[in-house]
Every structure is written in C-alpha cells, then in structure tokens.
Amino acid sequence: MATSAAARSATLADARPPRAGGGRPPGEPRRVAYLYILPAYLVFALFLLIPLGRAVVLSLYDWNGLSVAEWVGLDNYRQVVADEGLRAAFGHAAVLIVFYAAFPVVVALALVATMTRARLRGLGFYRTVLFVPQIIAMVVVAVAWRQIYAPDGPLNQVLRAIGLDGLARAWLGDFVFALPAVGFIGTWVQMGLCIVLFLAGVSKIPRELYEAARLDGAGPVREFFAVVLPALRNEISVALTLTVIAALRNFDLVYVTTAGGPGTSTTVPSYEVYRRAFEIGQVGSAAAVAITLTAMIFVLTFGITRIAERGAA
Amino acid sequence: MNRPLRRTALAAGLVAVLAAAACAPGDDDEASGDESPEPTSDIQTDPSQMGDVTLVVWDQEVRGGQNEQIEALNAQFQEMYPNITIERVSRSFDDLMTTLQLALTGDDAPDVVQANNSRSSMGAFVEADLIIPLDDYADAYGWDERFPESVRAVASYSDDGVTFGEGSLYGVAQQGEMVGVFYNKAKLAELGIEVPQTWEEFVAALETAEAAGEVPLPFGNLDQWPGIHLYGAVMNREVPPEEVRDLGFGREGADWTSPENVAAAEEISGFVDAGYFTDGFNGAGYDPVWADFGNGTGVFLIAGTWLLADLDAALGDDLGFMLPPPREGEPPIATGATSLPFAVTSANEHPDAAAAYIDFITNDEAMTIVAENGLVPSVDAGGQQASSPAQQEVFDAWETVTSQDGLVPYLDWATPTFYDTIAAALQEMLGGQITPEEYLQRLQDDYSAFVGG
Numbered sequence: 001m002a003t004s005a006a007a008r009s010a011t012l013a014d015a016r017p018p019r020a021g022g023g024r025p026p027g028e029p030r031r032v033a034y035l036y037i038l039p040a041y042l043v044f045a046l047f048l049l050i051p052l053g054r055a056v057v058l059s060l061y062d063w064n065g066l067s068v069a070e071w072v073g074l075d076n077y078r079q080v081v082a083d084e085g086l087r088a089a090f091g092h093a094a095v096l097i098v099f100y101a102a103f104p105v106v107v108a109l110a111l112v113a114t115m116t117r118a119r120l121r122g123l124g125f126y127r128t129v130l131f132v133p134q135i136i137a138m139v140v141v142a143v144a145w146r147q148i149y150a151p152d153g154p155l156n157q158v159l160r161a162i163g164l165d166g167l168a169r170a171w172l173g174d175f176v177f178a179l180p181a182v183g184f185i186g187t188w189v190q191m192g193l194c195i196v197l198f199l200a201g202v203s204k205i206p207r208e209l210y211e212a213a214r215l216d217g218a219g220p221v222r223e224f225f226a227v228v229l230p231a232l233r234n235e236i237s238v239a240l241t242l243t244v245i246a247a248l249r250n251f252d253l254v255y256v257t258t259a260g261g262p263g264t265s266t267t268v269p270s271y272e273v274y275r276r277a278f279e280i281g282q283v284g285s286a287a288a289v290a291i292t293l294t295a296m297i298f299v300l301t302f303g304i305t306r307i308a309e310r311g312a313a
Numbered sequence: 314m315n316r317p318l319r320r321t322a323l324a325a326g327l328v329a330v331l332a333a334a335a336c337a338p339g340d341d342d343e344a345s346g347d348e349s350p351e352p353t354s355d356i357q358t359d360p361s362q363m364g365d366v367t368l369v370v371w372d373q374e375v376r377g378g379q380n381e382q383i384e385a386l387n388a389q390f391q392e393m394y395p396n397i398t399i400e401r402v403s404r405s406f407d408d409l410m411t412t413l414q415l416a417l418t419g420d421d422a423p424d425v426v427q428a429n430n431s432r433s434s435m436g437a438f439v440e441a442d443l444i445i446p447l448d449d450y451a452d453a454y455g456w457d458e459r460f461p462e463s464v465r466a467v468a469s470y471s472d473d474g475v476t477f478g479e480g481s482l483y484g485v486a487q488q489g490e491m492v493g494v495f496y497n498k499a500k501l502a503e504l505g506i507e508v509p510q511t512w513e514e515f516v517a518a519l520e521t522a523e524a525a526g527e528v529p530l531p532f533g534n535l536d537q538w539p540g541i542h543l544y545g546a547v548m549n550r551e552v553p554p555e556e557v558r559d560l561g562f563g564r565e566g567a568d569w570t571s572p573e574n575v576a577a578a579e580e581i582s583g584f585v586d587a588g589y590f591t592d593g594f595n596g597a598g599y600d601p602v603w604a605d606f607g608n609g610t611g612v613f614l615i616a617g618t619w620l621l622a623d624l625d626a627a628l629g630d631d632l633g634f635m636l637p638p639p640r641e642g643e644p645p646i647a648t649g650a651t652s653l654p655f656a657v658t659s660a661n662e663h664p665d666a667a668a669a670y671i672d673f674i675t676n677d678e679a680m681t682i683v684a685e686n687g688l689v690p691s692v693d694a695g696g697q698q699a700s701s702p703a704q705q706e707v708f709d710a711w712e713t714v715t716s717q718d719g720l721v722p723y724l725d726w727a728t729p730t731f732y733d734t735i736a737a738a739l740q741e742m743l744g745g746q747i748t749p750e751e752y753l754q755r756l757q758d759d760y761s762a763f764v765g766g
Contacts, residue, residue, distance in 0.1 A: 147601075
C-alpha cells in the first residue's frame with residue numbers, strides 16, 4: 001500500500017466527522033495499541049503461555065520424560081480426582097489457606113484498627129521489621145523455623161523454661177501438630193505483607209470520617225466496621241489474593257521443613273507435582289496435578305476479586 | 314483487560330497448545346537411539362590408537378576429596394593419551410538429577426555420565442536406550458574380575474530396564490558406600506561395654522547405654538530417608554539376604570509380610586518403646602543428629618560411610634566403625650551400594666574411548682588415588698593405606714562385606730514409588746500411628762502392585 005498507517009489514519013479521521021457517543025473515540029485507531037503491547041506480550045507468551053500450553057498437552061499423555069509418550073486423554077485427571085493421597089494433599093492446602101490467608105488478614109486488621117486509635121511512635125521501624133519475613137527467601141525462612149521447631153530447639157526450650165514441659169514436642173514430627181506448625185510459619189511470613197497493605201489503606205481514610213463516626217457516638221468496634229473495614233475493601237482483596245496464592249503454591253516451605261511428613265500429614269499439591277515430575281518420572285500425571293492446581297488458584301482468586309468488586313458496587 | 318485483547322490472548326494460547334501438540338512428547342529422540350554405535354566384537358582397548366577424541370563427561374564429584382581425585386585422574390589420563398580430551402562438566406547431585414534427563418535426550422548429549430542407580434534414573438535411561446550395555450567392555454577389561462558380583466548388581470539391568478540387579482552391566486563406580494555402625498569409643502569405655510561382635514551383644518549394649526542415661530542410638534528422621542537406612546540395618550539381621558535383594562531390587566517372589574519381616578518390624582518398634590532413639594526422632598533433622606553425635610551425644614550411630622570424614626574430624630581417635638554386627642554364626646550383611654556409576658551414553662560416537670576412560674578411573678592405581686583422598690575405593694579397599702583408624706575400619710568393612718557378597722541394595726529402590734511408600738509408612742510405624750503389620754502391608758501393596766503389573 002502506498003500510504004503509511006499514520007497517514008491513512010489521518011485521512012480517515014479527516015473523512016469522517018467525529019460522532020458524539022457510540023463508535024470509537026477520536027485519536028489513533030485502536031489496533032495500533034496492540035503494537036505497543038507486542039514486546040511484552042511476546043515475552044509473556046514465550047515464558048508463560050507456551051509452557052502452560054505445553055503443560056496442558058503433557059497432562060494428556062502418560063510420559064516418563066524419556067520414552068515416547070502415550071496418549072491417555074483425561075485419564076491423568078481422573079486419577080488426580082481418584083487418588084486418595086492427592087485429595088489429602090489438597091485438604092492440607094485448604095488448611096494452609098486458613099493459616100496463610102485468614103489468620104494474617106484478621107490479625108493484621110485488628111492490629112491496624114488499634115493503631116488508628118493510638119498514635120504509635122516509630123511506626124516506620126515496625127513497618128520495616130514486620131515486612132522483613134516477606135523479603136527473606138522462603139528456603140532461609142524454612143531452615144530457620146526447622147531449627148526453632150527442633151526437639152531441643154528454642155521453642156521447646158522456652159516452653160520448658162516457663163514450666164510448660166507438657167506442651168514441648170517434636171513439632172515437625174508430630175502427626176497432629178506438624179501441619180499447623182508449617183502453617184504458622186506462613187502466618188508469620190504473610191502477616192507483615194497484610195499489615196503494610198492495610199496501613200497504607202488506612203492512611204487514605206480522611207480524618208473527617210472518624211470524627212463523623214465519633215460524633216454519631218460510634219465506639220471502637222462500630223467505628224471499625226463502619227469506617228475502617230469498608231475503606232480497606234480493596235486492600236483486603238489484594239491481601240487475600242496474594243496470600244491464598246502463596247498458600248496453594250506452597251512448595252519450598254514443605255520441601256525444606258517436613259518433605260510431606262511425618263507419614264503423609266503435610267503433603268501439598270505443589271510438592272506432588274515436583275515428586276511426580278522429577279522423582280518418580282510421571283511427567284504426565286505431574287502436569288495434570290499442576291494444571292488442576294493452576295485452575296483452582298485461578299478460580300479462587302477470581303472469586304475473591306469478584307466478591308470485592310461486587311461489594312464495592 | 315478489554316475484550317479483543319482477551320480473545321487474542323486466548324487465540325495465542327491455543328496456537329501454542331496446538332503447536333506443542335503436533336508431536337507427542339518424547340517422539341523426537343527415537344532416532345538417536347537407533348543410531349547408537351553398538352560396541353563391535355573387535356574392541357579397541359588402547360586409547361592411543363583411537364585418534365583425536367573429545368569426551369564430554371558429566372560427573373557429580375564436587376565435594377572436597379571427590380573433586381580432587383577426579384581432577385587428578387582426568388589429568389593423568391590426558392597426559393598419557395594426549396589424543397583424548399576430557400571435557401568435564403561437574404554438577405552437584407541435585408543438579409545432576411534434575412538436568413541429566415534433558416541433557417541425554419537433547420541434541421548435544423554428553424558421552425559419559427554418572428547416573429544414579431535407581432529405577433527412575435538408570436533404569437529409565439536403559440529403558441529409553443539412552444545408555445549402552447557395557448558387557449563386551451567388561452569382558453575386554455576384566456571388570457567381572459575387578460568388581461565383586463554384589464557391586465556389579467547395583468548397576469545391572471535387563472535390556473528393557475524392567476529387571477534391576479541382574480542382566481547387562483550399565484556402569485561401573487569408583488567408590489563404595491554402606492550403612493554401618495559408627496561408635497564412640499570413649500563412651501563405650503565409660504559404660505564398660507566391649508565393642509559388640511554379634512547383634513545380640515549390640516542390643517544388650519543399647520540396653521546398658523539406655524540404663525546409664527545415654528542416647529544409645531541417635532536417630533533423626535525428619536528428612537524421612539534416614540529411617541530407611543536404619544530399618545535396613547535391623548531387617549538384615551532377620552531376613553535372609555536373598556530375600557532382601559529380591560525386595561530391594563523389586564523382583565518377583567519375595568514377601569514383605571513374611572514372618573522374618575514381621576520380626577524385623579517388631580524389633581525396631583521395640584527399640585522405640587525401649588527408648589533407644591533420640592527423643593522426638595520424627596521431628597529431629599538428620600544433620601543435627603549426626604553433628605551432635607560428633608559432639609559426644611550418643612553411643613552408636615547407624616549411618617552411611619559418607620559421614621566418615623566429618624565424624625573423623627569431630628571425634629578423631631574416639632571414632633570407631635563396624636559392619637552392623639551379624640547374629641551369632643551369620644555372615645556379615647550390610648545395606649550399601651557404590652557411588653554413582655559412570656555410564657556410556659548411546660549418543661556417544663566413541664564408545665571405545667569412553668570405556669577406556671571409565672576403565673582408567675576405576676583401575677588399581679585409580680583406587681589408590683580415591684583412597685588417598687579419603688574416599689572408600691569400590692574395589693581393593695582392604696589393600697589401601699588409610700589415613701585414620703576409623704577410615705581403615707571402613708575400608709576393611711567394605712572389603713569384608715563385598716568379598717563375601719554381603720552387600721544388599723537400598724530398600725527404596727524396589728519400585729518407582731517405593732521411597733515415598735516406605736518413608737511415610739516407617740514414620741507412621743515408628744511414631745506409633747500404625748502397627749508393624751499395617752506397615753508391612755503397605756510395603757507389600759506397593760511391591761506386589763509393581764511386580765504383578
């Protein structure tokens with residue numbers, strides 16, 4: 001064609017008088033926008049979409065990673081549903097969501113609400129300290145907590161020092177307490193993120209709102225539900241999204257602390273993916289678990305944002 | 314995200330899916346398997362006659378002494394045969410495990426690799442024709458005489474990769490490793506116990522140590538696998554070695570629920586009740602426990618010879634090592650294997666040179682260099698000069714157990730899923746969650762599903 005895209009769009013724009021409402025807004029044609037996102041999209045496709053597509057394909061095969069794969073259709077998915085051990089792993093992930101998402105959000109909300117009523121000196125310092133667990137690599141966190149939970153580790157030493165010998169136990173080797181112990185590490189890690197997010201949100205609330213609430217005779221509880229909570233809706237949604245994802249994709253923490261034990265009491269889906277793909281050579285089945293997990297994360301986070309949006313409307 | 318963009322993303326995703334779907338995974342490596350040069354009947358064993366050859370060797374000899382011995386041997390080999398160039402790629406064990414599979418199926422596959430003995434590594438490579446059988450080279454170089462049968466067994470597979478522990482030889486290894494009993498001589502003297510010669514004496518010693526308030530048998534099972542080694546040491550006292558081999562190699566005809574196996578499982582759970590292990594062993598890490606043993610906590614430690622250097626440094630002359638003492642009148646049996654065997658890939662264009670190389674790094678002079686670097690040479694260990702009393706005991710123990718074919722395989726080799734099965738079930742049995750019978754039934758279910766199917 002003779003004319004350049006820009007020139008052509010200019011002539012088109014000249015030819016058609018701008019219409020009010022309907023049609024497309026004035027300015028450059030929309031399609032050019034795709035050119036702008038193309039570089040980022042290529043990277044996105046290369047490193048995310050293609051591997052994802054590949055994983056979907058793999059999940060339909062019975063493949064040990066070496067020999068020629070055999071097409072099995074949805075069999076891998078059927079086995080994911082039928083596998084008792086895997087169902088237990090998803091159950092553990094659900095427990096971890098409570099520890100990773102519910103606890104940190106609730107506790108952080110309570111702390112932030114308290115902070116809004118009392119002026120705290122050195123807030124910046126606390127904020128930094130609370131955020132530190134987020135910055136440390138999860139493997140380092142896991143190794144540190146493994147020592148804290150050791151049979152003769154600091155936690156048990158403290159318990160014994162204050163006379164609570166009965167509570168001291170081999171935390172990570174206990175069939176009842178191993179999963180909560182791992183979950184608590186998640187609570188510790190995610191707490192800082194939630195607090196920092198909520199503090200930022202609270203700082204946007206105009207003073208007048210508190211004053212109005214107090215003039216209307218609201219106590220601290222009423223004030224929290226009428227002023228703080230609604231204002232933090234978006235922050236809560238973000239915090240829940242991030243923490244729920246962290247709970248479901250939890251791999252490193254379990255890998256380093258318990259490797260799924262004792263018995264199978266702390267197995268999680270991500271760990272199953274790794275185990276199947278790299279340890280027992282069931283690449284197809286590993287991909288099926290991974291895709292199932294991805295779909296679950298997608299549905300959950302989509303649900304969280306939807307609820308937050310609907311509430312806002 | 315606006316609508317058209319979302320649709321494009323979906324379309325692009327679909328394209329990616331379809332492109333990837335065009336070929337079944339694993340399809341493309343069929344050709345390389347067929348082209349593999351089969352060793353001919355006239356094998357060239359003189360490397361200087363092989364012309365200019367470059368061998369790419371992947372090994373995991375990265376830690377202190379391991380690295381030094383392989384560097385020394387590579388240098389010697391190239392000095393002797395300047396026409397052969399060794400291109401060494403060294404990786405940690407974990408790195409090797411996760412990357413070797415891809416490397417072998419890629420276009421630029423290495424020539425010689427250290428492959429883990431297990432079914433999921435070496436077995437899978439055999440099945441996919443990625444490594445070649447070395448039987449003809451074994452004849453040419455006399456490896457059958459060099460390596461005792463129980464050492465060769467741990468690198469032998471049937472040609473389809475299904476049967477483990479017999480069939481063709483697929484690799485040879487430089488170093489030996491076994492699970493034995495380390496002990497603290499000072500503690501034994503304190504307790505007035507002689508070094509136990511029989512299993513009965515050993516159990517009696519545990520009782521004495523417990524009564525004296527010591528930790529008789531420090532044990533940390535948080536990492537799950539240490540329990541498998543400990544269990545093997547007890548099992549080998551009760552179950553005949555042939556049956557242990559059938560179970561460990563995942564071969565038909567054995568039974569996890571046999572009376573001997575029940576006796577072994579009950580014996581070890583009796584150890585728990587008697588308080589012979591570290592308190593809270595299921596929550597105690599492996600490393601802290603042996604480190605504590607090095608600092609004087611505990612009397613006996615059932616562990617692999619890979620701890621020798623560290624424990625030697627910590628305990629010095631107080632450290633002793635012995636094979637798990639056999640029952641009165643029984644031969645010595647120990648769980649063990651070799652370091653990762655060196656195998657020759659089918660992508661390799663110079664199998665003669667590759668075989669000459671692995672012969673060179675496992676011959677008599679090589680064994681001396683291995684021993685000099687503080688490692689257990691896979692053969693002729695008894696003839697080597699050790700640098701410490703405990704090391705000499707380890708060398709002698711390896712010589713004793715391999716020369717009497719008393720080496721039995723790691724139990725988790727049995728089936729592809731057996732590691733997880735036994736690791737979890739053992740934690741549960743030792744933790745009192747299931748009975749010894751339920752534990753054995755879980756193992757039997759995994760084993761029979763594999764050999765039956």
